[in-house]
Amino acid sequence: MNLFDVYPLYNVTPVKAKGCYIYDENDIEYLDLYGGHGVISVGHSHPDYIAKLKAQLDKIGFYSNAIQNPLQIKLADKLGKVSGCPEYNLFLCNSGAEANENALKLASFHTGKTRIISFRNSFHGRTSAAVAATDNPKINAPINKQQIVTFLELNDADAVEKELKKGDVCAIIIEGIQGVGGLDQGTTAFFKTLESLCEKQDIILILDEIQSGYGRTGKFFAFQHHGIKPDIITIAKGMGNGFPIGGVLIAKKLKASYGLLGTTFGGNHLACTAAISVLEIIEKENLIENVNEVSDYFLSEMKQFSQIKRRKGKGFMAGVEFDFEVGDLRKQLIYDHHIFTGGAMNKNLLRILPPLTIKKEHIDTFVSALKEILN
Numbered sequence: 001m002n003l004f005d006v007y008p009l010y011n012v013t014p015v016k017a018k019g020c021y022i023y024d025e026n027d028i029e030y031l032d033l034y035g036g037h038g039v040i041s042v043g044h045s046h047p048d049y050i051a052k053l054k055a056q057l058d059k060i061g062f063y064s065n066a067i068q069n070p071l072q073i074k075l076a077d078k079l080g081k082v083s084g085c086p087e088y089n090l091f092l093c094n095s096g097a098e099a100n101e102n103a104l105k106l107a108s109f110h111t112g113k114t115r116i117i118s119f120r121n122s123f124h125g126r127t128s129a130a131v132a133a134t135d136n137p138k139i140n141a142p143i144n145k146q147q148i149v150t151f152l153e154l155n156d157a158d159a160v161e162k163e164l165k166k167g168d169v170c171a172i173i174i175e176g177i178q179g180v181g182g183l184d185q186g187t188t189a190f191f192k193t194l195e196s197l198c199e200k201q202d203i204i205l206i207l208d209e210i211q212s213g214y215g216r217t218g219k220f221f222a223f224q225h226h227g228i229k230p231d232i233i234t235i236a237k238g239m240g241n242g243f244p245i246g247g248v249l250i251a252k253k254l255k256a257s258y259g260l261l262g263t264t265f266g267g268n269h270l271a272c273t274a275a276i277s278v279l280e281i282i283e284k285e286n287l288i289e290n291v292n293e294v295s296d297y298f299l300s301e302m303k304q305f306s307q308i309k310r311r312k313g314k315g316f317m318a319g320v321e322f323d324f325e326v327g328d329l330r331k332q333l334i335y336d337h338h339i340f341t342g343g344a345m346n347k348n349l350l351r352i353l354p355p356l357t358i359k360k361e362h363i364d365t366f367v368s369a370l371k372e373i374l375n
């Protein structure tokens, strides 16, 4: 059987990983400034994480959501404390798209309405409603067109207000900072307007923190830079440090009932163990402070390159926009300098999404490589 060929692949075969490094089959070391697309939060192969997962596997790895699972309660409690959002309820699932799919369904259940407001260049995943709310016609199949979604410009508060007046909107979905789209973000004034419009009209404000959450931007959630409280927060990527898990944080006004949402695998024993361990490590190693400190250093170091026109994002949801397309630069970084970086829809943007354990010396390695390539 062949693989369904949907991914253009770099010719690198990682066989092990440790901290901020990946190693291929010839033991060549690669610096990971991409984190497997913003997934690796506490570093590859963290010893505490491995020990916890191994110990859990020896006890029980999975049973269905028909039984008591105290690990889910422990995870919800820990997540509430570490994120500063203890007042939400938690629904556990398996991926980012699934988290958004459930969030949009909840908004529609709650309001009885169908239309979604989303934003230009947004990415929310590849399942039914999530992909319909994603501003990329190429990944929307004809079947996805049945969802009713209106795309507006980011930061156009007047347009949002006008659309909400029509009375058929169930949810506004917005990324804390746009990921795939290229690190654009709402202003504080815009986020606050969304919050107050949604509150007044009982429309559900969904913050997609799948990429921007878990400390990546220098606060646990990116929306916390703006002093708002969304109705629903969706999480995935950094949550399990590579173990597949997603979650939906749901404000108390959205009521649960048996059977409203469900999943076979979501919240299983191994996934919860991975997610609890990630939160413990984030706390114990002060990783959010580390993000703030090292990302400041990164930004100041990037100033020396005249080819960089703009520095975008926050913390280590970071990007540098060059005055040329970065496809070749990324290849040179991987093949000649053994450094992984990310791209975006904006072809001039290089995205930096390293493990949150990154140190200044890793930035120095990147700076030396850029100097060799650009000067």
Ligand SMILES: Cc1ncc(COP(=O)(O)O)c(C=O)c1O
Residues within 6 Å of the ligand: 095, 096, 097, 098, 100, 123, 124, 125, 126, 175, 179, 180, 208, 209, 210, 211, 212, 236, 237
């Ligand atoms: C902001 C955002 N939302 C949703 C998703 C979808 O997550 P997943 O690939 O886990 O379904 C992604 C993935 O890149 C994302 O960046």
